[in-house]
Amino acid sequence: MAETPAHRTLADQAREAAVEAALGALDLDDKTRLLSGQDAWTLPALPAIGLKSLVMSDGPIGVRGVRWSADDPSVALPSPTALAATWDPDLARRAGILLAQEARRKGVHVLLAPTVNMHRSPLGGRHFEAYSEDPYLTGRIGAGYVTGVQSGGVGTTVKHFVANDAETDRFTVNNKVGQRALRELYLAPFEAIVENAHPWGIMTAYNSVNGTTMTEHHHLVNEVLRGEWGFDGFNVSDWTAARTTTACIEGGLDVAMPGPQTVYGAALARAVRSGEVAEAEVDEAVRNVLRLAARVGILEGAEPAVTELPEPVDGEALAQEIARRSFVLVRNENDALPLRPGKVALIGSAARDARVLGGGSATVFPAHVVSPLEGLTAALPDGALTYTVGADPNTELAVADQGFELRAVCRDADGNVIGTAQVPNGQIQWIGDDLPDGVTHDRLHTVELTGTFTPRETGPHTFGVKGLGAFTLTIDGTTHYDDVQRPAGDDPFQAFFGAPVPRARPELTAGEPVDVSLTHVIDLPEDLAMGGVSFALAHQEPQRDAGELIAEAVEAARDADTAVVVVATTERVESEGFDRIDLRLPGRQDDLVRAVAAANPHTVVVVNAGSPVELPWREEVAAVLLTWFPGQEGGAALADVLTGAYEPGGRLPTTWGSLADAPVTQVVPTDGELPYTEDVFIGHRAWDKHGRTPAYPFGHGLGYTDWTYESVEVEGSSVRVRLRNSGERPGREVVQVYLAPSEPDPERPARRLAGFAGVEAAPGERVEVIVELPRRAFEIWDEMSASWSFVKGSYEIQVGHSITDRRLTAAINV
Numbered sequence: 001m002a003e004t005p006a007h008r009t010l011a012d013q014a015r016e017a018a019v020e021a022a023l024g025a026l027d028l029d030d031k032t033r034l035l036s037g038q039d040a041w042t043l044p045a046l047p048a049i050g051l052k053s054l055v056m057s058d059g060p061i062g063v064r065g066v067r068w069s070a071d072d073p074s075v076a077l078p079s080p081t082a083l084a085a086t087w088d089p090d091l092a093r094r095a096g097i098l099l100a101q102e103a104r105r106k107g108v109h110v111l112l113a114p115t116v117n118m119h120r121s122p123l124g125g126r127h128f129e130a131y132s133e134d135p136y137l138t139g140r141i142g143a144g145y146v147t148g149v150q151s152g153g154v155g156t157t158v159k160h161f162v163a164n165d166a167e168t169d170r171f172t173v174n175n176k177v178g179q180r181a182l183r184e185l186y187l188a189p190f191e192a193i194v195e196n197a198h199p200w201g202i203m204t205a206y207n208s209v210n211g212t213t214m215t216e217h218h219h220l221v222n223e224v225l226r227g228e229w230g231f232d233g234f235n236v237s238d239w240t241a242a243r244t245t246t247a248c249i250e251g252g253l254d255v256a257m258p259g260p261q262t263v264y265g266a267a268l269a270r271a272v273r274s275g276e277v278a279e280a281e282v283d284e285a286v287r288n289v290l291r292l293a294a295r296v297g298i299l300e301g302a303e304p305a306v307t308e309l310p311e312p313v314d315g316e317a318l319a320q321e322i323a324r325r326s327f328v329l330v331r332n333e334n335d336a337l338p339l340r341p342g343k344v345a346l347i348g349s350a351a352r353d354a355r356v357l358g359g360g361s362a363t364v365f366p367a368h369v370v371s372p373l374e375g376l377t378a379a380l381p382d383g384a385l386t387y388t389v390g391a392d393p394n395t396e397l398a399v400a401d402q403g404f405e406l407r408a409v410c411r412d413a414d415g416n417v418i419g420t421a422q423v424p425n426g427q428i429q430w431i432g433d434d435l436p437d438g439v440t441h442d443r444l445h446t447v448e449l450t451g452t453f454t455p456r457e458t459g460p461h462t463f464g465v466k467g468l469g470a471f472t473l474t475i476d477g478t479t480h481y482d483d484v485q486r487p488a489g490d491d492p493f494q495a496f497f498g499a500p501v502p503r504a505r506p507e508l509t510a511g512e513p514v515d516v517s518l519t520h521v522i523d524l525p526e527d528l529a530m531g532g533v534s535f536a537l538a539h540q541e542p543q544r545d546a547g548e549l550i551a552e553a554v555e556a557a558r559d560a561d562t563a564v565v566v567v568a569t570t571e572r573v574e575s576e577g578f579d580r581i582d583l584r585l586p587g588r589q590d591d592l593v594r595a596v597a598a599a600n601p602h603t604v605v606v607v608n609a610g611s612p613v614e615l616p617w618r619e620e621v622a623a624v625l626l627t628w629f630p631g632q633e634g635g636a637a638l639a640d641v642l643t644g645a646y647e648p649g650g651r652l653p654t655t656w657g658s659l660a661d662a663p664v665t666q667v668v669p670t671d672g673e674l675p676y677t678e679d680v681f682i683g684h685r686a687w688d689k690h691g692r693t694p695a696y697p698f699g700h701g702l703g704y705t706d707w708t709y710e711s712v713e714v715e716g717s718s719v720r721v722r723l724r725n726s727g728e729r730p731g732r733e734v735v736q737v738y739l740a741p742s743e744p745d746p747e748r749p750a751r752r753l754a755g756f757a758g759v760e761a762a763p764g765e766r767v768e769v770i771v772e773l774p775r776r777a778f779e780i781w782d783e784m785s786a787s788w789s790f791v792k793g794s795y796e797i798q799v800g801h802s803i804t805d806r807r808l809t810a811a812i813n814v
Contacts, residue, residue, distance in 0.1 A: 011303050018302035019290040022049040023283060031286045032268040037259030039432035040239075040532065041066045043289065050300020054293055056157075056236075056257075057106065059113030060129065060145075061357055061631065062364030063099055065106035068429035068532075070365035071422055075102055075315035075632065076357055079610045080115060082326035082628035084131035084653035085701075087734045088758055089144030095322060096148020096156075098313040103154040109296040110155040110201060112361075116142045116189040119611070119654045120165040120682050121664045125579040128358040128610025128629055132653035133683025134698065135185050136753045136777075139192030146197035153306035155296055158193050159203035160238055161214060161225070162186050166667035166674070168579045171241075174208040176675040182209070183781035183788075184680050187220075191229055200233040200292050200305075204253060206241045212251075215242045221252030234288040245271050254285040258432070316633055323630040323637030328650035329623065329702040330695075336604055336622035338644025338704065342561030346376055347390040347553045347596060348589075350568035350608045353402070357629045358610050360576020365424070366632035372566050372606065375635030379643050390553035390565065391546060391592040393585065396572050397464040397500040397538035400426030404516070406451035406537070410436055413445040423449060426537035428520075434532070448519040449537050458510045459542025466500035467535025470521035473503050476514040480504030499572060500538030546588040550595050557600040564642065565596050568608035579667045583614045583659045593617045606638065612656040615695060626650070644704065651701035651734045651802070655684050657694030663687060684803050685749040699753075699802035705731035705763065709807035712799050717773045721799050721808070725761035732760045737771045738803060739778070742794040742811075751798060752777065773797075778814055790814075 026034075030046055038044040038053070045053040058064050062074040075098065077083070083092055103111055115126075119133035131138040146156045163175045163186045177186060193199055202225065204214040214220070215237050225231045235254045242248050242256035245263045249271075256262035271277040290299060297304030329337065354371040357363060376385055400406070408428060410419040419439035428447060430436075435444065455461060465471045465485060473481040481503035488498070508514060518537040557563035567589040573580060584590070597603040597620045604623040607613065608630070618624055625648060630637060640646045659665065663686035664678050681689045684698035705727030713720045721735050735758075740751035755771035775790070782789040794813050800806035 015294045015302045015305070016291070018299060019287060019294055021301070022051065022290050022299060023287055025049050026286065028269050028272055028279065028282070029266075031282050032265055032272070034289055035255050035268065035282070035285050036262045036265035037255070037257040039260065040258040041432065043255065051290070051293055052298035054110065054289075054296070054298060055108050056110040056112055057103065057108040058361045059099060059111045060115060061362060062366070063102040063106055063108055063111060064364045065108055066431070067434050068431050070424035070427065072106070072365070073367035074106075074364040075319060076364050076366040077319050078323045078326050078631040078634070079128045079358055079629035080131050081128050081610055081653060082630060082650070083145070083322060084137060084141045085326040085328055085628065085650035086322065087137070087651050087653070087756055088325065089140045091322060091325060092141045092144030093148035093151075094313065094318060096145045096150075097152055097310045098315055098318050100149045100152020100154040100310075101313055102315070104152065108154065109298060110157060110292070111149055112157050112159065112203060114142050114145045114156065115159055116193065117160055117163070117165050118185055118682060120676070121667050122583055122612045122659065122662050123580045123665060123667045124165060124611070125167045125574060126358070126360065126576050127654070128574055129360075129362045129576070133655060134653065134753050135188035136192075137653055137756075138189040139196075142189055142193045143197040146193055146199045150197070150200060151306065151310055153296060153304055153309060155200035155233075155292055157201035157203040157236055158190060158199045160205035161190060161202050162205065162220060163209050164205035164207050166579050167577055168668050169672070171206045172672060173669045174211060174673045176210055176673055178676065178679050179783045179786070180781045181676055181680045185682065187224070190225070194225070194229045194231050200295055202231065202233060202235050203238055204235060204241065206238050213241075213243065215253045216244065216247040216251035218251045226252065232288070232291065234292045246276050249277055249281050249285060254288045319631045320633035320637045320640070323627070323634050324640045324646050325649035326628055326630070327637070327641050327648040328626040328652055328700070329648040330626060330652070330656070330700060331618060331621070331624040332702050333622050336562075336602055337625070337642060339562055339604075339642050340602070342384070343559065344376065344380060344385050345553075345556040345560035345563045345600075346373060346385055346387045346566070347556065347563060347592070348566035348568070349389050349392040349394065351387065351564075351566035352389070354634055355568050355570070355608055355629060356631050356634050358574050359571040362576070369632050370635035372635045372638050375637070375639035376564075376642070378636070379639035386556050386560065388553045388556045389549050390596070391549055391588040392543070393568055393570050393587040393589055394540065395587055396570070397462060397502060397540045398571065399466070400453070400537045400539040403454045403456055404451060404539070406449050406516075408436065409448045409450060410439045410444055411446045411448070412443045418443055426539070428536065429532065429534045431532035444522050444533070446519055446521050447533060448517060450515075450517045452513045453516045453539075454513045455508045455510050455541075457542050459507065460505050461508045461542060462502050462540040463504040463506070463516070464500040464502040464538040465518065465535065466498065466538050467520065469523055469535070471535070472517075472519040474515075474517040475504050475506050478506070480506070500536065546591075550588065550592050553592060554595050554599045557596045557603070560600060561602065563596050563600040563603045564606060565593055565603060566606045566608055567593065569610070569613060574610050583612060585613055590616055594620060597621045604642070612654060614658050615656075618695060647704040647729065647731055648701070649703070649732050651699050652696055653698075655687055655694045655698045656696040657687070657692070661692045661694065663690050663692065680749065685752070688750045697802050697804040699734070699736050700805070701734075701802070703731045703733070705729040707731075707733045707801070709799065710766070712797065712808040712810045714797060714810045714812050719755065719771045719773060719797055719799065719810070720768065721771065722766060722768045723759065724766045725763055728763050730760070730762045732758055733801070734758050735769050735771065736800060736802065737773070738798040738806065739773065740796045740798055741791070742796055748780065751803070753803075
């Protein structure tokens with residue numbers, strides 16, 4: 001059973017007593033040391049009080065563990081946008097249970113997830129890692145996720161608190177947010193999750209809000225989060241976000257990460273001894289950390305918050321289920337899907353080399369990935385499927401992978417080998433003390449990535465280097481680069497997330513292996529926050545003429561009964577660390593779709609993107625299926641849906657439309673400030689307000705059956721909806737309930753999502769669902785009184801299939 005603050009048991013009281021006893025046994029230096037990471041991912045152990053080292057790991061679609069390397073694989077679930085597209089909090093809970101299982105397997109106590117920032121503008125580069133443009137949907141999915149993870153005895157850190165809704169200048173930007181918008185949009189998911197899931201952790205963001213950086217924000221952390229909402233977990237900084245000692249501890253920051261050099265530790269102890277900081281403030285932070293340790297079971301004498309673990313979860317099966325439940329069928333003319341019998345032409349680089357997750361700290365390394373090509377090959381009869389590249393969106397280099405067999409060789413300054421490691425791809429990311437056996441930072445002088453590459457195509461192959469410092473690149477015995485790569489900006493994570501630089505372009509022959517070597521001289525500056533080794537060998541296959549590739553795809557499409565085109569974004573479009581500059585698909589993919597559609601009227605387009613992209617050809621094709629970043633089993637799930645073994649179950653968690661029509665597009669600060677001038681009008685609220693028609697509205701999604709909404713009744717705050725599966729297949733519908741003030745008010749959204757519920761039914765079967773309207777649906781934040789105000793009056797309850805496909809209405813007076 002999991003602990004909830006609303007119901008304190010004897011075990012809870014005993015746990016608090018153990019926390020107080022441990023706190024009382026610590027001196028000032030131990031207290032302040034506990035609040036500072038000992039390395040990139042852990043807090044120090046304190047054996048004198050029976051405290052083990054607390055281990056944290058990035059998420060949210062998997063548990064990477066303390067090793068940022070493909071040699072320690074993790075289950076990779078679909079992206080958070082995909083999870084939100086299921087509109088199923090219970091499925092999110094099951095995802096959380098699996099992630100807790102993965103965390104325990106890797107010795108991780110706290111998962112640095114979920115991300116519940118808003119899709120304020122479609123240009124946000126990291127939106128694939130968050131859930132939705134809607135705060136209510138975000139809060140429901142996030143609460144399910146947190147509940148699931150913590151039911152497995154693993155802590156969560158809901159992030160990034162608050163208003164980290166874009167990546168541009170994220171370390172320094174001051175987001176100017178009105179109090180209504182702050183409360184009704186950006187704080188709302190955090191509040192809902194604290195109330196309904198009681199998370200054990202929160203992560204404060206890099207950015208400032210209304211002039212104060214979030215790691216020092218006394219009002220939002222101490223007065224709102226801890227005071228009003230009653231949050232009793234620990235507050236950890238985003239990595240390198242903590243900048244000052246006194247302001248951070250007074251602002252409610254418990255833990256400064258990563259270590260060992262932070263603003264806490266010895267600096268905090270000095271501040272206490274000099275009278276700048278009261279020791280009571282340090283005690284409160286330590287108490288929060290010890291409470292977390294007790295909950296996850298690493299404080300001696302304290303019973304863990306969870307003593308009975310959930311049943312084991314099949315990770316591959318759940319990954320496949322979430323993927324197919326998340327796919328959103330936004331267009332299906334003349335029942336183009338499921339696929340009709342006959343020959344299928346599969347087209348697109350992403351069909352062969354699937355992109356299953358977003359870039360940045362959300363990256364994990366699955367043991368295997370099922371591509372669309374592999375999934376459809378397994379599902380269709382022999383000889384039914386052909387494949388052509390069509391167009392390659394990867395116009396830049398990517399980490400070396402297909403055809404490479406590599407290992408890392410570590411040497412000291414005298415050239416002696418001091419350790420080796422297998423490297424499944426061209427990426428080296430050894431954070432903190434996560435080094436190969438026998439290797440230490442003080443002895444490590446060079447790391448050589450060495451091995452062979454067997455090309456699958458003949459022609460000029462481009463090789464490059466990702467990282468900072470001195471490198472030597474040798475291909476087939478020829479040294480092509482021997483120099484120093486220097487930073488282009490001031491982002492401390494550029495070595496991790498920056499773009500590779502091309503350094504060689506040798507002619508190679510398909511099937512003929514060549515030796516490859518990339519040697520990096522280690523020169524870690526003393527102030528390098530992450531204290532690790534990070535670089536990569538990058539590669540790009542020969543770039544054939546785009547027109548020729550499209551022509552080949554057109555010929556394949558003409559010979560097929562159905563053409564399936566897979567289009568995708570790339571890591572240089574959607575990733576942590578930067579925002580997007582447009583919503584177009586990279587490369588010649590739009591040209592490819594139009595050419596194929598002109599050749600075959602039965603063209604189905606699969607969109608492999610974590611967040612909205614423009615689809616200028618959408619009216620020219622038979623079907624459009626959005627698959628987000630679908631996780632490691634994405635290709636198998638795609639085959640399930642295309643063949644009709646399962647229907648696509650997703651509904652849009654975010655509006656899809658053109659950038660020209662998008663109401664909110666400003667993500668670049670001016671003079672360090674980004675004003676949220678749109679106030680409470682983002683997402684579907686803004687599309688409504690401005691009277692603009694998106695390509696596909698919030699909540700939209702088709703299945704393989706039809707639904708007839710028959711009646712709606714309102715009893716108090718309960719909305720009872722009856723509907724019938726009027727199609728010929730079993731299916732699932734997401735009943736969406738919107739609340740609209742009867743009297744228009746320009747300062748309030750025309751309607752807001754007030755509730756939803758999923759139902760399943762066989763053909764012809766009638767079902768009933770009851771949706772409870774929360775009090776908050778009738779409230780607004782009153783800036784004059786600085787409190788929630790219940791707005792009495794008449795409202796229209798609008799029930800339907802999406803925000804624009806509203807089937808039934810009813811009135812309610814409050």
